[in-house]
Amino acid sequence: MSTTIDPPVATTAPPVQHTGRFGAVLNAVAPFAKIGMIVGGVLSVLGAFLPWVTFVLNEGAYPERASLNMFVEPFGVSGFRLHITLLGIAAIVIALLTVPAKHRIVRGLGIGVAAVALLNGIWITVEGGGLGAITAADGTIAFGAIVALIGGLVTVLAATSGGLEARPEWEWELPWWVEWILLLVIFALVLLLVAEVLTSGGQGGVVNPYAGVVFLSLLAALSGALSALSASGLLTWVGVVSERHRVFSVVVLLLCALALPFTGAGTEYWMTVASNIGVYAATAIGLNIVVGLAGLLDLGYVAFLGIGAFTAANLSGAAASAVGIHLPFLLVMVISAVVAGIFGAIVGSPTLRVRGDYLAIVTLAFGEIFVRSAQNNIAGLTGGANAIPNIPPVGVGGFQFNDSITIGALRLPSGVMYYVAIVLLVAFVMLVFGNLKNSRLGRAWIAIREDEDAASAMGIRTGPIKILAFLIGAMLAGLAGAFFAHKTAVVAYDSFRFLESVTLLAAVILGGMGTIPGAVLGASILFVLPEKLREFADYRLLLFGLALILIMRFRPQGIIADKHRKAELADDDPEDVAREGPGALPTEVK
Amino acid sequence: MAFLEVRDLVVAYGAIQAVRGVSFDVEQGQIVSLIGSNGAGKTTTLRTLSGLLRPVSGTISFDGEQIQKQPAHSILSRGMAHSPEGRRLFARMTVEENLRLGAYTRKDEEGIAKDMQRVYDLFPVLGERRGNKAGLFSGGEQQMLAIGRALMSRPKLLMLDEPSMGLSPIMTQLIFDTVKELRSEGTTVLLVEQNALAALGLSDRAYVIDLGRTTLSGTGHELLADPRVQEAYLGEGVGAE
Numbered sequence: 001m002s003t004t005i006d007p008p009v010a011t012t013a014p015p016v017q018h019t020g021r022f023g024a025v026l027n028a029v030a031p032f033a034k035i036g037m038i039v040g041g042v043l044s045v046l047g048a049f050l051p052w053v054t055f056v057l058n059e060g061a062y063p064e065r066a067s068l069n070m071f072v073e074p075f076g077v078s079g080f081r082l083h084i085t086l087l088g089i090a091a092i093v094i095a096l097l098t099v100p101a102k103h104r105i106v107r108g109l110g111i112g113v114a115a116v117a118l119l120n121g122i123w124i125t126v127e128g129g130g131l132g133a134i135t136a137a138d139g140t141i142a143f144g145a146i147v148a149l150i151g152g153l154v155t156v157l158a159a160t161s162g163g164l165e166a167r168p169e170w171e172w173e174l175p176w177w178v179e180w181i182l183l184l185v186i187f188a189l190v191l192l193l194v195a196e197v198l199t200s201g202g203q204g205g206v207v208n209p210y211a212g213v214v215f216l217s218l219l220a221a222l223s224g225a226l227s228a229l230s231a232s233g234l235l236t237w238v239g240v241v242s243e244r245h246r247v248f249s250v251v252v253l254l255l256c257a258l259a260l261p262f263t264g265a266g267t268e269y270w271m272t273v274a275s276n277i278g279v280y281a282a283t284a285i286g287l288n289i290v291v292g293l294a295g296l297l298d299l300g301y302v303a304f305l306g307i308g309a310f311t312a313a314n315l316s317g318a319a320a321s322a323v324g325i326h327l328p329f330l331l332v333m334v335i336s337a338v339v340a341g342i343f344g345a346i347v348g349s350p351t352l353r354v355r356g357d358y359l360a361i362v363t364l365a366f367g368e369i370f371v372r373s374a375q376n377n378i379a380g381l382t383g384g385a386n387a388i389p390n391i392p393p394v395g396v397g398g399f400q401f402n403d404s405i406t407i408g409a410l411r412l413p414s415g416v417m418y419y420v421a422i423v424l425l426v427a428f429v430m431l432v433f434g435n436l437k438n439s440r441l442g443r444a445w446i447a448i449r450e451d452e453d454a455a456s457a458m459g460i461r462t463g464p465i466k467i468l469a470f471l472i473g474a475m476l477a478g479l480a481g482a483f484f485a486h487k488t489a490v491v492a493y494d495s496f497r498f499l500e501s502v503t504l505l506a507a508v509i510l511g512g513m514g515t516i517p518g519a520v521l522g523a524s525i526l527f528v529l530p531e532k533l534r535e536f537a538d539y540r541l542l543l544f545g546l547a548l549i550l551i552m553r554f555r556p557q558g559i560i561a562d563k564h565r566k567a568e569l570a571d572d573d574p575e576d577v578a579r580e581g582p583g584a585l586p587t588e589v590k
Numbered sequence: 591m592a593f594l595e596v597r598d599l600v601v602a603y604g605a606i607q608a609v610r611g612v613s614f615d616v617e618q619g620q621i622v623s624l625i626g627s628n629g630a631g632k633t634t635t636l637r638t639l640s641g642l643l644r645p646v647s648g649t650i651s652f653d654g655e656q657i658q659k660q661p662a663h664s665i666l667s668r669g670m671a672h673s674p675e676g677r678r679l680f681a682r683m684t685v686e687e688n689l690r691l692g693a694y695t696r697k698d699e700e701g702i703a704k705d706m707q708r709v710y711d712l713f714p715v716l717g718e719r720r721g722n723k724a725g726l727f728s729g730g731e732q733q734m735l736a737i738g739r740a741l742m743s744r745p746k747l748l749m750l751d752e753p754s755m756g757l758s759p760i761m762t763q764l765i766f767d768t769v770k771e772l773r774s775e776g777t778t779v780l781l782v783e784q785n786a787l788a789a790l791g792l793s794d795r796a797y798v799i800d801l802g803r804t805t806l807s808g809t810g811h812e813l814l815a816d817p818r819v820q821e822a823y824l825g826e827g828v829g830a831e
Contacts, residue, residue: 440694447680447691454678456642459666459695459743 112224300367
């Protein structure tokens with residue numbers, strides 16, 4: 001069996017002329033790019049080993065909050081020093097090697113170092129009262145955070161001055177079984193990584209103020225490592241390989257998702273968090289049909305989740321429900337989806353007359369009408385301020401979904417069955433979305449999004465097709481809502497407020513409009529963050545907003561970009577211009 | 591009865607009448623032009639013919655049936671395709687995706703593939719770059735794609751709105767040569783143009799639209815020779831070719 005391995009032609013970088021605001025600086029630094037990257041890496045590692053705070057525990061008259069014991073040992077609780085060390089060493093090693101897209105890779109690593117250092121530095125300063133705060137013994141300042149931050153910035157500057165190469169494209173093709181094993185290993189690693197990220201820092205709350213910062217720090221380190229990997233072209237290659245073994249990849253990914261309870265995340269608490277992420281991920285994918293594919297802005301989308309949830313609550317046999325019947329769960333899901341879908345079509349009908357901003361206002365109003373009606377216990381269906389409590393858990397035979405499971409010596413926490421159910425539900429929703437996107441209907445939606453008039457000149461019946469987007473999107477949210485009602489056992493109007501709609505929309509935009517992994521990733525980030533940042537409840541929305549602004553500034557196409565959207569924004573992103581050709585806007589007259 | 595017959599068409603945007611009485615005929619197998627200055631109502635007429643706008647009054651009959659109340663998709667499936675003003679391509683989609691959308695109302699995969707090949711034969715540059723995004727193309731190439739996309743519905747009548755807009759004289763010539771070729775293959779073409787000289791040169795019949803009304807009509811050569819047309823649309827002395 002012959003395997004050809006063609007590494008991309010290693011381009012000996014010609015001296016790059018930088019232009020733009022920092023052009024002069026970059027040109028001045030350029031001759032020292034290699035040295036600079038090494039110096040940056042060394043500074044980063046050095047910073048990781050220097051003290052970050054000089055106070056040692058509360059041995060005296062200190063503010064209680066100064067007990068930041070996680071920063072005492074070199075590799076304390078958070079491991080952020082380990083992350084900086086690893087990123088720094090990787091930067092040094094790659095600076096010395098000859099690899100394609102070297103500068104771009106090192107830049108990614110440098111960004112990671114700088115982000116981790118900045119984040120932890122700020123946290124120490126805010127929480128401990130200053131860099132190094134005060135100690136019983138002396139008042140010295142701890143330089144760790146500053147040195148590591150400088151290290152990271154030097155690395156980024158030097159790497160950028162060396163000229164950022166285009167991402168290499170690898171065309172390796174290995175024997176199929178090698179690729180299968182490789183994919184299996186990669187997906188297993190992804191599973192472990194997901195479990196690690198999910199549980200990092202532990203459960204947020206008053207007793208554990210570290211949760212938020214440890215989680216964010218890990219995210220920062222990971223995004224540095226991932227942007228380096230992406231710069232090396234390896235991520236794209238893995239994508240190509242998994243595309244080649246599509247069915248295999250999908251099956252393995254599904255199995256990996258189902259295996260989460262066997263990892264460190266296999267406790268009741270994390271299963272609940274993961275199930276909630278699942279609910280929002282399914283809803284976000286539904287919203288992605290309306291916003292991402294059909295390009296219709298919906299600001300009241302969470303109402304459909306609410307309609308599904310209240311429908312299910314009323315058919316669950318709960319004592320507080322107005323309808324005193326108890327139907328099997330699967331039937332309840334179908335009914336909830338249909339009811340939500342009907343409301344979706346009603347809300348969607350104004351799309352025949354209003355467009356753009358005006359449609360957004362109509363959907364916003366609908367969301368408000370729903371919340372107010374639910375708050376006022378409309379027709380006795382929503383329980384008003386009392387909500388509908390005590391919704392019985394889903395049961396199959398004598399087994400209740402919130403029981404724990406014991407298989408031999410293995411004891412799985414309660415909530416595992418809900419987790420399994422939501423994984424299957426999300427998989428189903430993804431399947432629906434994937435098939436729709438590539439169908440005739442999907443093409444019609446995308447055409448409407450791109451140019452509604454041109455679409456109707458193509459013979460697309462824009463009216464009914466737009467309503468269909470609302471209808472299907474709402475049905476998917478309704479399904480998720482039925483699940484949500486049974487999982488949380490209480491459905492209250494305040495779970496479906498405007499803020500939730502905005503967060504869902506943010507999840508779709510953040511993750512990448514029109515893509516499935518994007519919606520899931522966006523939903524995960526946006527709904528894990530509040531869990532982790534409980535201690536910062538007051539600042540949560542501020543942090544949230546800042547993060548969104550940063551992402552929109554530096555990666556407007558979202559974390560996982562759709563190929564059509566990418567073209568639109570290509571002008572903003574030099575890498576994409578390199579790939580797509582000069583400027584993606586219609587070129588003028590020949 | 592003519593293939594396409596438009597009688598006393600009146601179209602309004604709210605209170606403003608853009609078309610105040612347009613009447614013309616298109617015979618099968620002909621190239622017919624509507625010429626006139628900016629804002630005369632040519633584009634509005636075309637958009638009404640293809641069902642994107644509703645007329646206030648007047649009749650449009652195509653192939654013996656009245657279609658003025660039909661929606662766009664049903665007019666398209668009767669065999670009238672419209673390549674809109676400004677080309678209106680799906681800029682972020684590839685050539686192939688654009689052509690596929692042109693065939694949206696059809697379901698015969700084989701025929702679609704065949705017609706796609708025909709478009710590539712007609713415009714080889716599109717075939718060479720079928721995987722490229724339409725937005726990256728030059729104006730002339732985009733116009734080719736716009737015509738190709740309209741042809742994908744296999745129309746009996748092809749309506750082109752300002753195909754020469756923004757194109758160099760050479761590219762305009764190439765586009766008009768293609769239009770003649772389409773006529774020789776049996777497609778009827780209704781052309782809306784500001785470039786009266788080029789349009790009249792190849793038209794079997796032409797109509798002048800002024801302030802929302804059809805004011806003059808004749809064969810292309812008659813209008814080229816008409817002093818009123820020469821003065822208003824061709825500039826002095828240009829028409830005597």
